[in-house]
Amino acid sequence: MARIAVIGAGTGAMAAAARLAVAGEKVTVYERSASYGGSVGRHEHEGFVFDTGPGLLHLPAVQRDLFVKTGKESLEQCVTLTQVDPASRHLFADGTAVSLPNASRAGVSAALDGALGAGSGARWSDFMDRARDAWDRSRRPLLEEPLRADHQVLGRDPYPAVRQRRLLRAARQAATVAEIGTWELADPRLAALLDGYALAHGLDPRTAPASAALLPYMEQTFGSWYVLGGMRELARAVYERCVARRVEFVFGAEVVRVIEKDGRAAGVELAGGEVAEADRVVLGVRPRPGLVPGQQVWGPGDVPVRAGSDAGAAGRFTVLLSLRGAREADAVHRTVVHSGDGAAEWEAVFGGRAADRVADRVAGHPTVTVLRPDDPATRPDAEHEAVTLTATVAPQGPVDWRDAGVRQRFADVLVERAGAAVPGLRERILHTEIRTPAETEAETGAEGGAVPPPALAGAGGAYLHPGNLTRLPGLYLAGGWAHPGGGLAHAGMSGTLVAGLVVEGDGFSGSR
Ligand SMILES: Cc1cc2nc3c(=O)[nH]c(=O)nc-3n(C[C@H](O)[C@H](O)[C@H](O)COP(=O)(O)OP(=O)(O)OC[C@H]3O[C@@H](n4cnc5c(N)ncnc54)[C@H](O)[C@@H]3O)c2cc1C
Numbered sequence: 001m002a003r004i005a006v007i008g009a010g011t012g013a014m015a016a017a018a019r020l021a022v023a024g025e026k027v028t029v030y031e032r033s034a035s036y037g038g039s040v041g042r043h044e045h046e047g048f049v050f051d052t053g054p055g056l057l058h059l060p061a062v063q064r065d066l067f068v069k070t071g072k073e074s075l076e077q078c079v080t081l082t083q084v085d086p087a088s089r090h091l092f093a094d095g096t097a098v099s100l101p102n103a104s105r106a107g108v109s110a111a112l113d114g115a116l117g118a119g120s121g122a123r124w125s126d127f128m129d130r131a132r133d134a135w136d137r138s139r140r141p142l143l144e145e146p147l148r149a150d151h152q153v154l155g156r157d158p159y160p161a162v163r164q165r166r167l168l169r170a171a172r173q174a175a176t177v178a179e180i181g182t183w184e185l186a187d188p189r190l191a192a193l194l195d196g197y198a199l200a201h202g203l204d205p206r207t208a209p210a211s212a213a214l215l216p217y218m219e220q221t222f223g224s225w226y227v228l229g230g231m232r233e234l235a236r237a238v239y240e241r242c243v244a245r246r247v248e249f250v251f252g253a254e255v256v257r258v259i260e261k262d263g264r265a266a267g268v269e270l271a272g273g274e275v276a277e278a279d280r281v282v283l284g285v286r287p288r289p290g291l292v293p294g295q296q297v298w299g300p301g302d303v304p305v306r307a308g309s310d311a312g313a314a315g316r317f318t319v320l321l322s323l324r325g326a327r328e329a330d331a332v333h334r335t336v337v338h339s340g341d342g343a344a345e346w347e348a349v350f351g352g353r354a355a356d357r358v359a360d361r362v363a364g365h366p367t368v369t370v371l372r373p374d375d376p377a378t379r380p381d382a383e384h385e386a387v388t389l390t391a392t393v394a395p396q397g398p399v400d401w402r403d404a405g406v407r408q409r410f411a412d413v414l415v416e417r418a419g420a421a422v423p424g425l426r427e428r429i430l431h432t433e434i435r436t437p438a439e440t441e442a443e444t445g446a447e448g449g450a451v452p453p454p455a456l457a458g459a460g461g462a463y464l465h466p467g468n469l470t471r472l473p474g475l476y477l478a479g480g481w482a483h484p485g486g487g488l489a490h491a492g493m494s495g496t497l498v499a500g501l502v503v504e505g506d507g508f509s510g511s512r
Contacts, residue, residue, distance in 0.1 A: 029247060
Protein backbone atom coordinates (compact mmCIF):
# COMPACT_ATOMS: atom_id res chain seq x y z
CA MET A 1 0.00 0.00 0.00
CA ALA A 2 1.64 3.22 -1.20
CA ARG A 3 1.09 6.54 0.58
CA ILE A 4 -0.29 9.09 -1.84
CA ALA A 5 -0.51 12.82 -1.13
CA VAL A 6 -3.05 14.67 -3.25
CA ILE A 7 -2.82 18.47 -3.43
CA GLY A 8 -6.22 20.19 -3.63
CA ALA A 9 -9.77 18.84 -3.31
CA GLY A 10 -10.99 19.94 -6.75
CA THR A 11 -13.15 17.47 -8.65
CA GLY A 12 -10.23 16.26 -10.82
CA ALA A 13 -8.02 15.51 -7.82
CA MET A 14 -10.90 13.86 -5.93
CA ALA A 15 -11.61 11.60 -8.92
CA ALA A 16 -7.98 10.44 -8.79
CA ALA A 17 -8.16 10.04 -5.00
CA ALA A 18 -11.27 7.82 -5.05
CA ARG A 19 -9.88 5.58 -7.77
CA LEU A 20 -6.49 5.25 -6.06
CA ALA A 21 -8.13 4.37 -2.75
CA VAL A 22 -10.14 1.62 -4.44
CA ALA A 23 -6.88 0.29 -5.86
CA GLY A 24 -5.68 -0.16 -2.27
CA GLU A 25 -3.51 2.94 -1.85
CA LYS A 26 -3.48 5.08 1.29
CA VAL A 27 -4.62 8.47 0.03
CA THR A 28 -4.56 11.81 1.85
CA VAL A 29 -5.93 14.99 0.26
CA TYR A 30 -4.46 18.32 1.45
CA GLU A 31 -6.89 21.17 0.75
CA ARG A 32 -6.05 24.73 1.70
CA SER A 33 -9.67 25.86 2.09
CA ALA A 34 -12.24 24.60 4.57
CA SER A 35 -14.18 22.51 2.05
CA TYR A 36 -14.01 20.26 -1.00
CA GLY A 37 -15.01 20.93 -4.62
CA GLY A 38 -12.80 23.91 -5.56
CA SER A 39 -14.55 25.72 -8.43
CA VAL A 40 -17.73 23.74 -7.88
CA GLY A 41 -18.90 26.07 -5.13
CA ARG A 42 -22.22 27.19 -3.70
CA HIS A 43 -23.48 30.55 -2.51
CA GLU A 44 -26.50 30.74 -0.21
CA HIS A 45 -28.43 33.86 0.74
CA GLU A 46 -31.71 33.92 2.65
CA GLY A 47 -33.06 30.74 1.14
CA PHE A 48 -31.64 31.36 -2.36
CA VAL A 49 -29.01 28.87 -3.49
CA PHE A 50 -26.59 29.36 -6.42
CA ASP A 51 -23.80 27.44 -8.09
CA THR A 52 -20.69 29.61 -8.25
CA GLY A 53 -18.93 27.40 -10.82
CA PRO A 54 -20.34 25.25 -13.59
CA GLY A 55 -24.15 25.21 -13.80
CA LEU A 56 -24.56 22.25 -16.13
CA LEU A 57 -22.92 18.88 -16.66
CA HIS A 58 -21.89 17.64 -20.09
CA LEU A 59 -20.52 14.19 -20.87
CA PRO A 60 -21.92 12.61 -17.68
CA ALA A 61 -20.34 9.30 -18.76
CA VAL A 62 -17.10 10.41 -17.08
CA GLN A 63 -18.77 10.82 -13.69
CA ARG A 64 -20.88 7.69 -14.19
CA ASP A 65 -17.72 5.66 -14.76
CA LEU A 66 -16.16 7.10 -11.60
CA PHE A 67 -19.11 5.91 -9.52
CA VAL A 68 -19.24 2.47 -11.21
CA LYS A 69 -15.52 1.91 -10.59
CA THR A 70 -15.42 3.13 -6.99
CA GLY A 71 -18.47 1.60 -5.32
CA LYS A 72 -21.82 -0.10 -5.48
CA GLU A 73 -24.06 2.95 -5.80
CA SER A 74 -24.29 4.47 -9.24
CA LEU A 75 -24.06 8.21 -9.93
CA GLU A 76 -27.84 8.29 -10.34
CA GLN A 77 -28.26 6.75 -6.88
CA CYS A 78 -26.11 9.48 -5.35
CA VAL A 79 -27.49 12.56 -7.14
CA THR A 80 -30.62 13.33 -9.17
CA LEU A 81 -29.61 14.05 -12.76
CA THR A 82 -32.13 15.67 -15.09
CA GLN A 83 -31.82 16.42 -18.78
CA VAL A 84 -32.21 20.09 -19.59
CA ASP A 85 -34.70 20.44 -22.44
CA PRO A 86 -34.51 22.65 -24.40
CA ALA A 87 -30.76 22.51 -23.91
CA SER A 88 -30.44 26.22 -24.65
CA ARG A 89 -32.26 29.20 -26.06
CA HIS A 90 -30.30 31.67 -28.16
CA LEU A 91 -31.10 35.34 -28.62
CA PHE A 92 -29.10 36.76 -31.52
CA ALA A 93 -28.21 40.40 -32.09
CA ASP A 94 -30.65 40.74 -35.01
CA GLY A 95 -33.56 39.76 -32.76
CA THR A 96 -33.82 36.15 -33.97
CA ALA A 97 -34.49 33.61 -31.20
CA VAL A 98 -34.15 29.83 -31.31
CA SER A 99 -34.54 27.07 -28.71
CA LEU A 100 -32.39 24.00 -29.30
CA PRO A 101 -33.68 20.67 -27.99
CA ASN A 102 -31.45 18.47 -25.87
CA ALA A 103 -29.33 15.82 -27.60
CA SER A 104 -31.39 15.68 -30.79
CA ARG A 105 -29.55 16.29 -34.05
CA ALA A 106 -32.80 16.22 -36.03
CA GLY A 107 -34.51 18.48 -33.50
CA VAL A 108 -31.69 21.05 -33.60
CA SER A 109 -31.75 21.03 -37.39
CA ALA A 110 -35.53 21.57 -37.49
CA ALA A 111 -35.36 24.35 -34.89
CA LEU A 112 -32.64 26.17 -36.84
CA ASP A 113 -34.60 25.83 -40.09
CA GLY A 114 -37.68 27.23 -38.38
CA ALA A 115 -35.95 30.20 -36.76
CA LEU A 116 -33.10 31.09 -39.12
CA GLY A 117 -34.58 30.01 -42.44
CA ALA A 118 -34.66 26.86 -44.57
CA GLY A 119 -31.22 25.36 -45.13
CA SER A 120 -29.76 26.60 -41.83
CA GLY A 121 -30.42 23.25 -40.16
CA ALA A 122 -28.72 21.30 -42.93
CA ARG A 123 -25.70 23.61 -42.83
CA TRP A 124 -25.32 23.14 -39.07
CA SER A 125 -25.94 19.41 -39.43
CA ASP A 126 -23.21 19.07 -42.08
CA PHE A 127 -20.89 20.93 -39.72
CA MET A 128 -21.82 18.51 -36.93
CA ASP A 129 -20.95 15.58 -39.23
CA ARG A 130 -17.49 17.05 -39.72
CA ALA A 131 -17.22 17.64 -35.96
CA ARG A 132 -18.13 13.96 -35.41
CA ASP A 133 -15.26 12.96 -37.71
CA ALA A 134 -12.93 15.13 -35.63
CA TRP A 135 -14.28 13.48 -32.46
CA ASP A 136 -13.76 9.98 -33.88
CA ARG A 137 -10.20 10.84 -34.90
CA SER A 138 -9.06 12.53 -31.71
CA ARG A 139 -11.23 11.20 -28.86
CA ARG A 140 -8.79 8.58 -27.61
CA PRO A 141 -5.49 10.46 -27.68
CA LEU A 142 -7.12 13.72 -26.64
CA LEU A 143 -9.41 12.54 -23.86
CA GLU A 144 -9.01 8.90 -22.98
CA GLU A 145 -5.26 8.35 -22.99
CA PRO A 146 -2.43 10.00 -21.09
CA LEU A 147 -0.66 12.53 -23.29
CA ARG A 148 1.57 10.31 -25.41
CA ALA A 149 5.28 10.94 -25.82
CA ASP A 150 4.52 11.49 -29.50
CA HIS A 151 1.82 14.01 -28.61
CA GLN A 152 2.88 16.00 -31.67
CA VAL A 153 0.32 13.93 -33.60
CA LEU A 154 -2.27 16.02 -31.74
CA GLY A 155 -0.73 19.15 -33.24
CA ARG A 156 -2.58 18.35 -36.46
CA ASP A 157 -6.17 19.54 -36.54
CA PRO A 158 -8.58 16.59 -36.85
CA TYR A 159 -11.42 18.81 -38.11
CA PRO A 160 -11.99 18.11 -41.83
CA ALA A 161 -12.49 21.70 -42.93
CA VAL A 162 -14.26 22.21 -46.23
CA ARG A 163 -11.90 23.18 -49.03
CA GLN A 164 -13.30 26.40 -50.43
CA ARG A 165 -12.53 27.02 -54.10
CA ARG A 166 -12.16 30.67 -55.01
CA LEU A 167 -12.11 32.11 -58.49
CA LEU A 168 -8.53 32.88 -59.57
CA ARG A 169 -7.31 32.63 -55.98
CA ALA A 170 -5.88 29.83 -53.88
CA ALA A 171 -8.42 27.56 -52.19
CA ARG A 172 -8.81 28.14 -48.46
CA GLN A 173 -9.77 25.98 -45.47
CA ALA A 174 -10.99 27.09 -42.06
CA ALA A 175 -8.25 26.76 -39.44
CA THR A 176 -10.03 28.55 -36.59
CA VAL A 177 -13.48 28.67 -35.01
CA ALA A 178 -14.17 32.12 -36.46
CA GLU A 179 -13.19 30.94 -39.94
CA ILE A 180 -15.60 27.99 -39.72
CA GLY A 181 -18.30 30.52 -38.90
CA THR A 182 -17.50 32.83 -41.76
CA TRP A 183 -16.61 30.34 -44.48
CA GLU A 184 -18.62 27.19 -43.69
CA LEU A 185 -21.66 28.28 -41.68
CA ALA A 186 -22.00 31.50 -43.68
CA ASP A 187 -24.73 32.97 -41.48
CA PRO A 188 -23.82 35.42 -38.69
CA ARG A 189 -26.26 33.71 -36.33
CA LEU A 190 -24.87 30.20 -36.90
CA ALA A 191 -21.40 31.71 -36.57
CA ALA A 192 -22.43 33.36 -33.28
CA LEU A 193 -23.80 30.02 -32.08
CA LEU A 194 -20.44 28.33 -32.68
CA ASP A 195 -18.40 31.27 -31.35
CA GLY A 196 -20.55 31.14 -28.21
CA TYR A 197 -19.44 27.57 -27.46
CA ALA A 198 -15.77 28.54 -27.76
CA LEU A 199 -16.22 31.65 -25.62
CA ALA A 200 -18.13 29.76 -22.93
CA HIS A 201 -15.11 27.46 -22.61
CA GLY A 202 -12.72 30.41 -22.37
CA LEU A 203 -11.43 30.13 -25.93
CA ASP A 204 -10.85 33.00 -28.37
CA PRO A 205 -12.78 32.19 -31.59
CA ARG A 206 -10.19 34.15 -33.61
CA THR A 207 -7.40 31.75 -32.67
CA ALA A 208 -8.98 28.58 -31.25
CA PRO A 209 -8.32 25.74 -33.69
CA ALA A 210 -11.17 24.40 -35.83
CA SER A 211 -11.14 21.24 -33.68
CA ALA A 212 -13.09 23.27 -31.07
CA ALA A 213 -16.02 22.04 -33.18
CA LEU A 214 -15.90 19.13 -30.71
CA LEU A 215 -17.42 21.37 -28.02
CA PRO A 216 -20.88 21.81 -29.61
CA TYR A 217 -20.63 18.24 -30.93
CA MET A 218 -20.18 16.78 -27.43
CA GLU A 219 -22.94 18.91 -25.97
CA GLN A 220 -25.46 18.30 -28.73
CA THR A 221 -24.66 14.56 -28.83
CA PHE A 222 -24.31 13.63 -25.16
CA GLY A 223 -26.68 16.24 -23.79
CA SER A 224 -26.87 18.91 -21.10
CA TRP A 225 -27.62 17.74 -17.58
CA TYR A 226 -28.52 19.46 -14.34
CA VAL A 227 -28.01 18.06 -10.86
CA LEU A 228 -30.99 18.76 -8.61
CA GLY A 229 -29.97 20.93 -5.68
CA GLY A 230 -27.21 22.45 -7.83
CA MET A 231 -23.91 21.21 -9.22
CA ARG A 232 -22.35 21.40 -5.79
CA GLU A 233 -24.32 18.21 -5.08
CA LEU A 234 -22.09 16.44 -7.59
CA ALA A 235 -18.98 17.60 -5.73
CA ARG A 236 -20.59 16.43 -2.48
CA ALA A 237 -21.27 13.00 -3.96
CA VAL A 238 -17.67 12.65 -5.20
CA TYR A 239 -16.37 13.78 -1.79
CA GLU A 240 -18.61 11.29 0.01
CA ARG A 241 -17.46 8.53 -2.33
CA CYS A 242 -13.86 9.40 -1.44
CA VAL A 243 -14.64 9.30 2.29
CA ALA A 244 -16.44 5.97 1.90
CA ARG A 245 -13.30 4.60 0.25
CA ARG A 246 -11.25 5.84 3.23
CA VAL A 247 -9.58 8.78 1.53
CA GLU A 248 -8.43 11.10 4.30
CA PHE A 249 -9.04 14.85 3.89
CA VAL A 250 -7.00 17.51 5.67
CA PHE A 251 -8.71 20.88 5.28
CA GLY A 252 -7.04 24.22 5.96
CA ALA A 253 -3.82 22.63 4.73
CA GLU A 254 -2.03 24.67 2.08
CA VAL A 255 0.80 22.85 0.36
CA VAL A 256 3.72 25.19 -0.25
CA ARG A 257 6.17 22.71 -1.75
CA VAL A 258 6.45 19.23 -3.16
CA ILE A 259 9.31 17.49 -1.39
CA GLU A 260 11.96 15.82 -3.53
CA LYS A 261 14.24 13.07 -2.23
CA ASP A 262 16.71 11.03 -4.25
CA GLY A 263 15.26 12.36 -7.48
CA ARG A 264 11.66 11.41 -6.64
CA ALA A 265 8.62 13.17 -5.23
CA ALA A 266 8.64 12.19 -1.57
CA GLY A 267 5.87 14.20 0.08
CA VAL A 268 4.51 17.68 0.64
CA GLU A 269 5.38 20.60 2.88
CA LEU A 270 2.46 22.52 4.40
CA ALA A 271 2.25 26.26 5.06
CA GLY A 272 2.90 25.71 8.79
CA GLY A 273 6.19 23.97 8.00
CA GLU A 274 4.88 20.46 8.66
CA VAL A 275 6.07 17.80 6.23
CA ALA A 276 3.91 14.86 5.18
CA GLU A 277 5.91 12.08 3.58
CA ALA A 278 4.43 10.17 0.68
CA ASP A 279 5.50 7.66 -1.96
CA ARG A 280 3.70 9.57 -4.68
CA VAL A 281 2.22 13.05 -5.05
CA VAL A 282 -0.74 14.10 -7.20
CA LEU A 283 -0.84 17.83 -7.94
CA GLY A 284 -4.46 18.82 -8.55
CA VAL A 285 -3.95 22.59 -8.77
CA ARG A 286 -2.41 25.07 -11.19
CA PRO A 287 1.33 24.86 -10.49
CA ARG A 288 2.66 28.08 -9.00
CA PRO A 289 6.35 29.04 -9.00
CA GLY A 290 8.09 27.29 -6.16
CA LEU A 291 5.47 24.57 -5.66
CA VAL A 292 7.45 21.96 -7.56
CA PRO A 293 11.23 21.63 -7.12
CA GLY A 294 13.04 23.13 -10.09
CA GLN A 295 9.67 23.56 -11.84
CA GLN A 296 10.01 19.97 -13.03
CA VAL A 297 6.38 19.88 -14.03
CA TRP A 298 6.28 19.26 -17.71
CA GLY A 299 6.66 15.74 -18.99
CA PRO A 300 8.85 14.15 -21.64
CA GLY A 301 8.80 16.06 -24.91
CA ASP A 302 7.48 19.15 -23.12
CA VAL A 303 4.18 20.41 -24.45
CA PRO A 304 4.31 24.11 -25.19
CA VAL A 305 1.88 25.06 -22.47
CA ARG A 306 0.08 28.01 -23.96
CA ALA A 307 -3.31 26.73 -22.91
CA GLY A 308 -2.05 26.56 -19.37
CA SER A 309 -0.71 30.08 -19.48
CA ASP A 310 -2.05 32.72 -21.82
CA ALA A 311 -4.28 31.21 -24.50
CA GLY A 312 -6.77 30.04 -21.91
CA ALA A 313 -6.38 32.81 -19.40
CA ALA A 314 -9.97 34.03 -19.47
CA GLY A 315 -12.05 34.10 -16.29
CA ARG A 316 -15.76 34.22 -15.49
CA PHE A 317 -17.86 37.10 -14.17
CA THR A 318 -21.00 35.91 -12.44
CA VAL A 319 -24.00 37.78 -11.07
CA LEU A 320 -26.20 35.84 -8.64
CA LEU A 321 -29.69 37.33 -8.50
CA SER A 322 -32.32 36.70 -5.84
CA LEU A 323 -35.61 37.61 -7.48
CA ARG A 324 -39.12 38.19 -6.20
CA GLY A 325 -41.85 36.64 -8.31
CA ALA A 326 -42.32 33.11 -9.58
CA ARG A 327 -40.36 31.55 -12.42
CA GLU A 328 -42.71 31.22 -15.41
CA ALA A 329 -43.67 27.60 -16.05
CA ASP A 330 -42.24 27.74 -19.58
CA ALA A 331 -39.00 29.54 -18.65
CA VAL A 332 -35.93 28.04 -20.32
CA HIS A 333 -33.13 26.72 -18.09
CA ARG A 334 -30.31 28.29 -20.15
CA THR A 335 -30.53 31.29 -22.45
CA VAL A 336 -27.52 32.73 -24.27
CA VAL A 337 -27.85 36.41 -25.14
CA HIS A 338 -25.30 36.80 -27.94
CA SER A 339 -23.13 39.86 -28.41
CA GLY A 340 -23.86 42.21 -31.27
CA ASP A 341 -20.14 42.79 -31.69
CA GLY A 342 -18.21 39.56 -31.26
CA ALA A 343 -14.93 41.01 -32.50
CA ALA A 344 -14.98 43.77 -29.87
CA GLU A 345 -15.89 41.28 -27.15
CA TRP A 346 -12.99 38.93 -28.03
CA GLU A 347 -10.62 41.88 -28.13
CA ALA A 348 -11.75 42.83 -24.63
CA VAL A 349 -11.63 39.32 -23.16
CA PHE A 350 -8.45 38.03 -24.76
CA GLY A 351 -6.63 41.23 -25.66
CA GLY A 352 -5.20 42.13 -29.01
CA ARG A 353 -4.20 45.10 -31.03
CA ALA A 354 -6.48 47.78 -29.60
CA ALA A 355 -7.12 46.45 -26.13
CA ASP A 356 -4.36 48.04 -24.10
CA ARG A 357 -6.33 50.31 -21.79
CA VAL A 358 -8.24 48.77 -18.88
CA ALA A 359 -11.55 50.09 -20.19
CA ASP A 360 -10.93 48.18 -23.42
CA ARG A 361 -10.61 44.92 -21.53
CA VAL A 362 -14.21 45.08 -20.27
CA ALA A 363 -16.64 44.27 -23.07
CA GLY A 364 -19.45 46.72 -23.72
CA HIS A 365 -21.69 44.08 -25.29
CA PRO A 366 -20.77 40.79 -23.62
CA THR A 367 -22.32 37.43 -24.46
CA VAL A 368 -24.38 36.60 -21.38
CA THR A 369 -25.50 33.14 -20.28
CA VAL A 370 -28.64 33.21 -18.15
CA LEU A 371 -29.36 30.17 -15.97
CA ARG A 372 -32.85 29.69 -14.53
CA PRO A 373 -32.96 26.19 -13.03
CA ASP A 374 -36.43 24.82 -12.33
CA ASP A 375 -35.35 23.57 -8.93
CA PRO A 376 -37.26 24.28 -5.70
CA ALA A 377 -34.04 23.69 -3.75
CA THR A 378 -32.60 26.92 -5.18
CA ARG A 379 -35.28 29.30 -3.87
CA PRO A 380 -37.07 29.96 -0.57
CA ASP A 381 -40.53 29.29 -2.08
CA ALA A 382 -42.43 29.22 -5.36
CA GLU A 383 -42.90 33.01 -5.24
CA HIS A 384 -39.18 33.61 -5.74
CA GLU A 385 -36.50 32.63 -8.23
CA ALA A 386 -32.71 32.27 -8.24
CA VAL A 387 -31.07 33.36 -11.52
CA THR A 388 -27.39 33.31 -12.47
CA LEU A 389 -25.80 35.46 -15.18
CA THR A 390 -22.32 34.61 -16.50
CA ALA A 391 -19.92 36.18 -18.98
CA THR A 392 -16.42 35.15 -20.00
CA VAL A 393 -14.05 37.99 -19.13
CA ALA A 394 -10.40 39.01 -18.99
CA PRO A 395 -8.63 37.66 -15.88
CA GLN A 396 -7.75 39.59 -12.76
CA GLY A 397 -4.71 41.64 -13.80
CA PRO A 398 -5.56 43.32 -17.09
CA VAL A 399 -8.77 44.33 -15.29
CA ASP A 400 -8.87 45.03 -11.56
CA TRP A 401 -12.02 43.12 -10.71
CA ARG A 402 -11.57 44.11 -7.04
CA ASP A 403 -12.52 47.67 -7.99
CA ALA A 404 -16.09 48.18 -6.73
CA GLY A 405 -16.96 50.55 -9.58
CA VAL A 406 -15.70 48.17 -12.29
CA ARG A 407 -17.63 45.28 -10.73
CA GLN A 408 -20.86 47.20 -10.39
CA ARG A 409 -20.76 48.71 -13.88
CA PHE A 410 -20.19 45.35 -15.54
CA ALA A 411 -22.87 43.67 -13.39
CA ASP A 412 -25.29 46.38 -14.56
CA VAL A 413 -24.41 45.60 -18.18
CA LEU A 414 -25.12 41.91 -17.62
CA VAL A 415 -28.45 42.62 -15.92
CA GLU A 416 -29.41 44.98 -18.74
CA ARG A 417 -28.63 42.40 -21.41
CA ALA A 418 -30.20 39.51 -19.48
CA GLY A 419 -33.46 41.45 -19.39
CA ALA A 420 -34.08 40.02 -22.85
CA ALA A 421 -34.27 36.55 -21.28
CA VAL A 422 -36.04 37.27 -17.99
CA PRO A 423 -39.14 39.48 -18.19
CA GLY A 424 -39.06 42.41 -15.75
CA LEU A 425 -35.65 41.32 -14.47
CA ARG A 426 -34.39 44.58 -12.97
CA GLU A 427 -37.62 45.31 -11.09
CA ARG A 428 -37.65 41.80 -9.58
CA ILE A 429 -34.18 41.98 -8.00
CA LEU A 430 -34.10 41.58 -4.20
CA HIS A 431 -30.42 40.93 -3.81
CA THR A 432 -27.32 40.87 -6.05
CA GLU A 433 -24.08 39.03 -5.43
CA ILE A 434 -21.17 39.69 -7.79
CA ARG A 435 -18.36 37.20 -8.33
CA THR A 436 -15.33 37.87 -10.52
CA PRO A 437 -11.96 36.36 -11.43
CA ALA A 438 -10.65 37.92 -8.22
CA GLU A 439 -12.91 35.54 -6.23
CA THR A 440 -11.98 32.58 -8.48
CA GLU A 441 -8.29 33.29 -7.86
CA ALA A 442 -8.85 33.29 -4.11
CA GLU A 443 -10.87 30.08 -4.22
CA THR A 444 -8.96 27.89 -6.68
CA GLY A 445 -5.47 29.32 -6.40
CA ALA A 446 -5.34 29.74 -10.20
CA GLU A 447 -3.40 32.86 -11.13
CA GLY A 448 -5.67 35.67 -12.33
CA GLY A 449 -8.74 33.56 -11.55
CA ALA A 450 -8.37 31.95 -14.95
CA VAL A 451 -10.62 28.99 -15.73
CA PRO A 452 -8.80 26.26 -17.69
CA PRO A 453 -10.28 25.44 -21.10
CA PRO A 454 -10.50 21.85 -22.33
CA ALA A 455 -7.49 20.67 -24.32
CA LEU A 456 -7.83 20.85 -28.10
CA ALA A 457 -5.93 19.17 -30.91
CA GLY A 458 -4.51 21.29 -33.73
CA ALA A 459 -2.57 24.59 -33.78
CA GLY A 460 0.69 22.66 -33.48
CA GLY A 461 -0.24 21.46 -29.98
CA ALA A 462 -0.58 24.97 -28.54
CA TYR A 463 -3.91 24.10 -26.90
CA LEU A 464 -2.71 20.95 -25.16
CA HIS A 465 -2.12 20.93 -21.42
CA PRO A 466 0.87 19.41 -19.64
CA GLY A 467 0.74 15.60 -19.48
CA ASN A 468 -0.23 13.72 -16.32
CA LEU A 469 3.29 12.30 -15.98
CA THR A 470 5.97 14.79 -15.02
CA ARG A 471 9.74 14.92 -15.20
CA LEU A 472 9.93 14.26 -11.48
CA PRO A 473 9.28 10.54 -10.92
CA GLY A 474 6.42 10.03 -8.49
CA LEU A 475 4.76 13.39 -9.28
CA TYR A 476 1.56 13.36 -11.33
CA LEU A 477 -0.72 16.15 -12.57
CA ALA A 478 -4.52 16.06 -12.29
CA GLY A 479 -7.30 18.65 -12.58
CA GLY A 480 -8.19 21.23 -15.18
CA TRP A 481 -4.65 22.55 -15.67
CA ALA A 482 -3.36 19.13 -16.74
CA HIS A 483 -4.20 16.87 -19.69
CA PRO A 484 -6.94 16.71 -20.95
CA GLY A 485 -7.82 20.16 -19.59
CA GLY A 486 -10.57 22.01 -17.81
CA GLY A 487 -14.27 21.43 -17.25
CA LEU A 488 -15.94 18.79 -15.14
CA ALA A 489 -15.72 15.99 -17.69
CA HIS A 490 -12.15 16.68 -18.79
CA ALA A 491 -10.83 17.19 -15.26
CA GLY A 492 -12.66 14.01 -14.25
CA MET A 493 -10.77 12.19 -17.00
CA SER A 494 -7.48 13.54 -15.65
CA GLY A 495 -8.30 11.70 -12.41
CA THR A 496 -8.92 8.48 -14.34
CA LEU A 497 -5.63 8.82 -16.20
CA VAL A 498 -3.54 9.62 -13.12
CA ALA A 499 -5.01 6.65 -11.25
CA GLY A 500 -4.22 4.43 -14.25
CA LEU A 501 -0.64 5.68 -14.42
CA VAL A 502 -0.06 5.15 -10.69
CA VAL A 503 -1.65 1.72 -10.55
CA GLU A 504 -0.55 0.27 -13.89
CA GLY A 505 2.69 2.21 -14.32
CA ASP A 506 3.99 4.70 -16.85
CA GLY A 507 3.03 2.40 -19.72
CA PHE A 508 -0.69 2.79 -18.94
CA SER A 509 -2.32 3.50 -22.28
CA GLY A 510 -5.75 4.72 -21.32
CA SER A 511 -9.16 3.75 -20.08
CA ARG A 512 -11.18 1.25 -22.12
C1 LIG B 1 -16.57 30.54 -12.23
C2 LIG B 1 -16.31 29.23 -12.90
C3 LIG B 1 -17.18 28.78 -13.88
C4 LIG B 1 -16.97 27.55 -14.49
N1 LIG B 1 -17.85 27.11 -15.43
C5 LIG B 1 -17.72 25.89 -15.97
C6 LIG B 1 -18.69 25.36 -16.86
O1 LIG B 1 -19.68 26.01 -17.19
N2 LIG B 1 -18.51 24.09 -17.36
C7 LIG B 1 -17.45 23.33 -16.97
O2 LIG B 1 -17.34 22.16 -17.38
N3 LIG B 1 -16.50 23.81 -16.15
C8 LIG B 1 -16.61 25.06 -15.64
N4 LIG B 1 -15.67 25.53 -14.78
C9 LIG B 1 -14.43 24.75 -14.57
C10 LIG B 1 -14.63 23.55 -13.68
O3 LIG B 1 -15.34 23.91 -12.53
C11 LIG B 1 -13.27 22.96 -13.29
O4 LIG B 1 -12.46 22.80 -14.44
C12 LIG B 1 -13.46 21.61 -12.63
O5 LIG B 1 -14.26 21.76 -11.50
C13 LIG B 1 -12.15 20.95 -12.28
O6 LIG B 1 -11.50 21.65 -11.30
P1 LIG B 1 -10.07 21.18 -10.77
O7 LIG B 1 -10.08 19.73 -10.50
O8 LIG B 1 -9.03 21.67 -11.73
O9 LIG B 1 -9.90 21.92 -9.39
P2 LIG B 1 -10.28 23.41 -8.92
O10 LIG B 1 -11.74 23.59 -9.00
O11 LIG B 1 -9.40 24.40 -9.60
O12 LIG B 1 -9.90 23.34 -7.38
C14 LIG B 1 -8.57 23.37 -6.94
C15 LIG B 1 -8.58 23.14 -5.43
O13 LIG B 1 -7.25 23.11 -4.97
C16 LIG B 1 -7.13 23.92 -3.81
N5 LIG B 1 -5.74 24.40 -3.76
C17 LIG B 1 -5.15 25.30 -4.59
N6 LIG B 1 -3.87 25.47 -4.27
C18 LIG B 1 -3.62 24.67 -3.20
C19 LIG B 1 -2.48 24.40 -2.41
N7 LIG B 1 -1.29 24.99 -2.66
N8 LIG B 1 -2.58 23.52 -1.38
C20 LIG B 1 -3.77 22.89 -1.11
N9 LIG B 1 -4.89 23.12 -1.83
C21 LIG B 1 -4.82 23.99 -2.87
C22 LIG B 1 -8.15 25.02 -4.00
O14 LIG B 1 -8.53 25.59 -2.75
C23 LIG B 1 -9.29 24.24 -4.66
O15 LIG B 1 -10.15 23.66 -3.71
C24 LIG B 1 -15.85 26.76 -14.14
C25 LIG B 1 -14.97 27.20 -13.16
C26 LIG B 1 -15.20 28.42 -12.54
C27 LIG B 1 -14.24 28.88 -11.46
